[in-house]
Amino acid sequence: MTVHYNCAKCKDRLCIHKVPIFSSLDSEDLRKIMxxxxxxxYKKGETIVFEQEEPDSVIIINEGSAKAYKNTADGREQILYVFSEGDFFGEQNLFTGxxxxxTVEALQPVKICKLSRKQFQELLYRFPDIAVKIIVELGNRMTRLENALQSIGVRNVDNRIGIILLEFAEKYGTKNExxxxxxxxxxxxxxxxxxxVARETVSRKLSQLENEGIxxxxxxxxxxxxxxxxxxxxAGV
Amino acid sequence: MTVHYNCAKCKDRLCIHKVPIFSSLDSEDLRKIMxxxxxxxYKKGETIVFEQEEPDSVIIINEGSAKAYKNTADGREQILYVFSEGDFFGEQNLFTGxxxxxTVEALQPVKICKLSRKQFQELLYRFPDIAVKIIVELGNRMTRLENALQSIGVRNVDNRIGIILLEFAEKYGTKNExxxxxxxxxxxxxxxxxxxVARETVSRKLSQLENEGIxxxxxxxxxxxxxxxxxxxxAGV
DNA sequence: CGGACCATTGATAATTGTCAAAATTCGTGG
DNA sequence: CCACGAATTTTGACAATTATCAATGGTCCG
Incomplete structure (x- = not known):
């Protein structure tokens, strides 16, 4: 992991511009926050936050993507989120302590921006709108989790494959002819x-979809x- | 469904006393909010909020319990939350519209308190602490969802049964000798x-646990x- | 007491997990 | 740019688990 302060590169690609929770602020305020x-x-495979660790800052992903997961009782890892550009995490721990x-681990080379607890709390006092934005964003994320819970609860694995493909298509898809x-x-x-599900099951289902031309x-x-x-x-939509 | 305004019964059992998000307010403020x-x-089986409906208020459960569920593609219902005394819902829709x-449906006779969108938003402006409390509460609920996602992702159904028993023991358990x-x-x-999982699978697993004396x-x-x-x-803890 | 609803049990089919081996892809260094 | 080895993915065969269908048994209310 490499740390930069006031990294020059970021001056023209302000990471906070990408974050919905700061979207109500004007350029002047953004510059101050910068x-x-x-x-x-972080390099691919490096861990950004460990489970059980007490992070002291909000982390915003500026480039790359990362997976957030928990280890299950039977030794596997259950992925909860795939964070990418503009997503943030760690805010919860700042309030609840x-x-x-x-655990959050880089899936690719990742660049992040960090805002300390104190700075973040000052921001909330100064810009009350941000609190509402956060509530909205948390709400969105909860909806996603609820959907994931719904889809994982669907016994039909074919549906689930469809659901994950739709989700990824929206987030990581590009269209051509x-x-x-x-x-x-x-x-x-x-x-x-x-x-x-098992690794092999994913392979089999995808092969099957390929045979069907889907x-x-x-x-x-x-x-x-x-x-x-x-x-x-x-997906059964 | 029966509606009461300024229901006398509630005077001594202020529903908002039970709600963590109002806990920072003093009695004077609480009385005003009342x-x-x-x-x-609502009677058992009655629906409090329908999926796809746009609720215009925050609903706080004052007595009884209710299940929140989504209908899955294969025609089943996936339960997301079991709300009980002191839990609230509907706040998300007030911000995002x-x-x-x-869908939220009463599992028993349920008494609720309702706060309209306008009133709720006024509260947020007047008592900024409430916003932070809401962020905390949403965070807690997300953690619960994340745990649920983790446990439902566990392929081992025995573990899952253990997890749900632990959860219910904590929320709905009483101890004796x-x-x-x-x-x-x-x-x-x-x-x-x-x-x-299937209804019958739950029966079988519980029978099995009973045979083992667990x-x-x-x-x-x-x-x-x-x-x-x-x-x-x-549960594999 | 009777009926409606809910839960259990049994038999069987379908699905998915597991283990092992083969095939493919990816990254690295020549 | 190609070749090689490591890592990942796919496939096959089989075992284990769970869903489904059907029937029976309980329980709660009026």
């Missing part, structure tokens, strides 16, 4: 841990979806 | 929908647990 922020970089409930290409942020094993595997990290409607059908 | 609140009652993401008695808020089918079924709604340690072992 001075408070410290930057770090409780240790992190999950042949359809939508999903740039998967996680491996097959990661998908399995996200879905709560998807086309370009390489391990890219999937082409010619017709998104068929995925929605699969 | 005037803003309307009360309703989005329809409810789940023989051990802990859990007063189940939901039926076997409810437990199945909470766990994402639990003792007193009646359909009460389970005696002589030794909680064995449940924790089951």
């Amino acid at each position: 001075g408070l922020i410290s930057h770090s970089e 409780q240790p992190s409930t999950y 042949k359809g939508t290409i999903i740039h998967l942020p996680i491996s097959r094993e990661g998908m399995a841990n996200y879905l709560g 998807i086309q595997s370009l390489n391990n990290k890219e999937i082409l979806i010619p017709d998104m409607d068929r995925i929605e059908e699969l | 005037g803003l609140i309307s009360h309703s009652e 989005q329809p409810s993401t789940y 023989k051990g802990t008695i859990i007063h189940l808020p939901i039926s076997r089918e409810g437990m199945a929908n909470y766990l994402g 639990i003792q079924s007193l009646n359909n709604k009460e389970i005696l647990i002589p030794d909680m340690d064995r449940i924790e072992e089951l």
Whole structure:
């Protein structure tokens, strides 16, 4: 992990510009906040926050993506979130003082911005709008969790595969004339841990979908979806 | 559903006293807020909020309990929360303006307190502490959801049964000399929908646990647990 | 006491997990 | 740019678990 203070590179790509919770502030205020922020970089596979650790700052992802997971009783890891550019975490611990409930690990080289507890709390007092923004963002994240819980509770694994493909298509998809290409942020094993099924089951289901012409595997990290409607059908929407 | 305004009964059992988000207010302020609140009652099985409906108020459970669930693609219901005395919901929709993401249905006769959108927002401006309290409470609920996601992702159903028993023991358990008695808020089918398994599987697993002497079924709604340690072992803690 | 509802049990089918081996992909260094 | 080895993914065979269907047994109320 590498730490930069007032990293010059970030001056033109203000990380806080990307964060919805700061969106109500004007450029002047943003510039002031910028001075408070410290930057770090992590290599792929490095851990940003450990479960049970007490983080003392809010962390905003500026570049790259990271997975948040918990270890289950049977020794696997259950992925809770895949954070990418603009997502933040650690805010909960600042209020409750409780240790992190999950581990966050870089899936790619990751650049983050850090705001300390004290600075963050000052911001909340100075800009009350931010608190409301946070409530909204937490609400959104809860909705996502509720959906995940719903889909993982669906016994039909085919549906779940469809749901995860829809989610990733929206977050990591690009469209071209042949359809939508999903740039998967996680491996097959990661998908399995996200879905709560075995690695091999994911392989089999994806192969099956490929045979049916619903998807086309370009390489391990890219999937082409010619017709998104068929995925929605699969997901049971 | 029956509506009371300024219901006399509640005067001595102020529902808002039970709600953590109002805990920073003094009696004087609470009394003022009381005037803003309307009360309703629901019979068992009645729906308090429908999925897709746009609720215009925060609802606080004053007595009884309720389940929040979504209908899954394969026609089952996935229970997300079991709300009981002091829990609140509907706050998210007030900020985002989005329809409810789940249905809430009374599991028993339920008494609720209602605070309209406008009144709630006024409160937030007047008592900024409440916003922080809400962030904390949402954080707690997220942690619960994350745990649920983790446990439902555990492939081992025995573990999951253990986890749900621990959760209910904490929330709905009473202790006596023989051990802990859990007063189940939901039926076997409810437990199945909470766990994402078939009704019959819950029955079988519970029977198995009874044969092993780990639990003792007193009646359909009460389970005696002589030794909680064995449940924790089951849950894989 | 009777009926409606809920829970249990049994038998069987379907699904998924596990283990082992083969195939593919990826990254690195020549 | 290619080749090699490591890592990941896919596939196959089989075992284990759970869902489903059907029937029986209980329990709670009026």
